[in-house]
Amino acid sequence: MKKFTKFISHHPKIVFLVMTALLIPSFLGYKLTGVNYDILTYLPDDLKSTQGQKILDSEFKNAATGMLILEGTDHEAEMLREEILKIDGVEDVISKSSTVGDMIPQEFLPDDIKDVFYGPGSTLMIVKFSDSASSFTTMAAIDKIKSIDSPDKYLSGISSLVKDTKDIIDKETPIYVILAVALGLVILSLTNESTVIPIVFMLTIGYAIIYNFGTNVFLGEISYITKAIAAVLQLAVTMDYSIFLYHRYVEEKNYTEDKNEAMDIAIQKTISALFASSLTTFVGFIVLILMRLGLGKDIGLVMSKGVLIGLLTTVTLLPAMLLLVEKLVTKYNHRVLLPSFDKLSEFNLRHSKTLTLVFVGLFIPAVFGSINTKLYYNLDRSLPQDLDSIVALNKMKKDYNMATTHFIVVKDDLSNSSLNALLDGLKEIDGINSVLSTNSVTGVTLPQEFLPDKVRDNFAKGGYQMIMANSKYQTASPEVREQIKKMRSVISKYDSEGYLTGEAVLTDDLTDISSQDFKMVNIASIAIVFVIIAIVFKSLGIPIVLIAAIELAIQINMGVPYYINQTIPFITSIIIGVIQLGSTIDYSILLTNRFLHEYEISSDVEESLRIATKETSKSIVTSALSFMAATIGVGLYSKMEIVSTICTFLARGAIISMAVIIFLLPALISVTFPFIKKTTKGLN
Structure with missing residues (x-):
């Protein structure tokens, strides 16, 4: 020394x-x-919510998603969708047209589809990013989406929040x-x-x-x-x-x-x-x-x-x-x-x-x-309320009565009767205002096996089926905590190994x-x-x-x-x-x-x-x-x-x-x- x-x-x-x-x-x-700008990624790997998130990421490229509201017509929405699909880092854009096609008028759509994709004077699209919510590729993709010339648009979701x-x-x-x-x-x-x-x-x-x-x-x-x-x-x-x-x-x-x-x-x-x-x-x-x-x-x-x-x-x-x-x-x-x-x-x-x-x-x-x-x-509460992601989230709540989205992952060999019973059980839970799955589409058009591969891959892939359940309850609220408990109970009845995940579940x-x-x-x-x-x-x-x-x-x-x-x-x-x-x-x-x-x-x-x-x-x-x-x-x-x-x-x-x-x-x-x-x- x-x-x-x-x-x-x-x-x-x-x-x-x-x-x-x-x-x-x-x-x-x-x-x-x-x-890393996403706190939720620091959750332990042994949780079912994080395991479900990994399946969404690896199989459905769905771990990072954004909800995009466009104040415009179906035609303008489709044009915007085509532009977004060209952006590096975007895996897919789910819209009404990509799900059921352009041939079915809005008034003939089932409530499940209509409630998800249409609001007062606006259209909703679900943007799926190919990388994680906090990756540089996803960040760059969000910037490019915002830069596209179009009617007023609002992008919410964990990726936008992270950006x-x-x-x-x-x-x-x-x-x-x-x-x-x-x-x-x-x-x-x-x-x-x-x-x-x-x-x-x-x-x-x-x-x-x-x-x-x-x-x-x-x-x-x-x-x-x-x-x-x-x-x-x-x-x-x-x-x-x-x-x-x-x-x-x-x-x-x-x-x-x-x-x-x-x-x-x-x-x-x-x-x-x-x-x-x-x-x-x-x-x-x-x-x-x-x-x-x-x-x-x-x-x-x-x-x-x-x-x-x-x-x-x-x-x-x-x-x-x-x-x-x-x-x-x-x-x-x-x-x-x-x-x-x-x-x-x-x-x-x-x-x-x-x-x-x-x-x-x-x-x-x-x-x-x-x-x-x-x-x-x-997490959104810790950010200034005038940020784009927070403004978009508030618009989602107001126009679509949708504060958060839950993702359910179940085995793809689940029988149609069990799947339908699961979907019905989810719809009956307080605060769930819409449920989207392959059945939401095939109930209107064709049997599942006749769906285009791109559409089917959004909901069924790698031995799993994915269901989206939209909730009017805000993340981390007492109401959503109770909702998550009920959803887990319903899911376990039909698939004991089923996963419930999403921002609200991870936050819970x-x-x-x-x-x-x-x-x-x-x-x-x-x-x-x-x-x-x-x-x-x-x-x-x-x-x-x-x-x-x-x-x-x-x-x-x-x-x-x-x-x-x-x-x-x-x-x-x-x-x-x-x-x-x-x-x-x-x-x-x-x-x-x-x-x-x-x-x-x-x-x-x-x-x-x-x-x-x-x-x-x-x-x-x-x-x-x-x-x-x-x-x-x-x-x-x-x-x-x-x-x-x-x-x-x-x-x-x-x-x-x-x-x-x-x-x-x-x-x-x-x-x-x-x-x-x-x-x-x-x-x-």
Whole structure:
């Protein structure tokens, strides 16, 4: 380790050049990393809904579909259909003419056909894409469909939703980074004595972020949520490392005139503390891989990797940069705009029992609010309502009484009587307003075997029959959940191996899995962090007290939406708790560690707490404000409610954690010290 730190501190130019050269392969890796914009693809493979989706994709090329409404005549619709069929990435376009031909007038069509394909002054077509909903081919095909000259048209469906999501994220992500950096620089400039230091910190973290995104190429692809928040989150949670190392370097310069030697000592004395500090943050992210929902693994791997890369960059690149700009740092010094916190430490100790009662009392409204916070699972709700896909979806609901489409896949050797009974059973379920299958066509024209191959392949292929059931109920609504239960019951009567899938069904499974994931990851993160703190402090009492403090902060944060009547995206409730725990538990560890150090010297609990509160509050406030600054801008700016809500929660969570630690934790330690003393090894 000494050879490593000596090389870093005595060869800053070489280190800087090597680290800069590494940006080239990292940038190439970033460009080669795919992005998945469809959350539903992260559902486990063992679900029947995802298995049914794979059959739709492989056999019917139907996993990615779009509902296209054209405000025009049958003739205009047929012309548009022919143009769309020429587009690369379009497998087929199902319309009235492609299903029953042009010879049958509209008034003679059965209700099943008429209800699906005709609305007030408009015609509906079902566009089947050859690739997945989030593939580049499908995205390009949607752009080409929109560019075709025709009467007004509206394209809805998961593919269109994914396309709009992609456009927003691609446009907004660079702005997220700019906002995080700009606001972070403001806070760091106010809380550090040099104007240059914040710029060095940001450059160091910028390098680390590029390395992290570049190494994502080994994962193949990342989710759009990860892409949107990873840079901002990495900036927020790893800023502490730079602050800690720099402060130690400044301290060591007081004892030696050789700046290189001072940096060498600073790295040696800081690296183990930084590793310990990063461990809880790393755990907070890595525990997300335990989720059944693959999105957790995606965020967990990228962010835990980002924490490690941030740590390595801090002990290599940051020292080199600091040494290279040493003269500029001293040239642009200014006064630090932070209070001394003397009065705070005195207040804490003077009212320790009262503050402890406040601490305990806050748990009641916090937990109540957290438990009763409402979640939503329908993806379209997180998007701006003026997007093309949302406008089209609302038109589908209004003109066709069709909010979502279910797909049923059954064996093709199902008898006609069983199939008809299945179709009748589906039609009788509340909210199902039309059912489309081969029988919808053959009931009007010919026996199934006389249908054209292209038409028959849309509904029967590869040993399976596909049925489309259109519902007036919205995805993730209580009504559609009940509808799905009834549909599964009907399908199982006639084909025990039948599959029910589609956006609403996948979202229903997402709801159940997310609820399980929420409980599991929170329990796992608390347990692992508890063990880490217990080992670090050789104590049973300290982890109980520290985790209780952070859990209060988390419960307050998660309870706020209930009291302001806000419904939040489901993913927020899963990841915020573990991230806030992992990234802000450091505040309590820093204060407690300083308290124990002072107690060893004086054996005076109150004096030790006074010094610890005074000396660590500046670092805690600086860290929390930096965390907030890196995330609040994105929270206020983003039009993507999932991204906006996550970042708002993170910003608010950092401030709440800071407040609990510096206002309530010293009092709590004071009151519970007899318990801590009995359960901590070596504490006299």
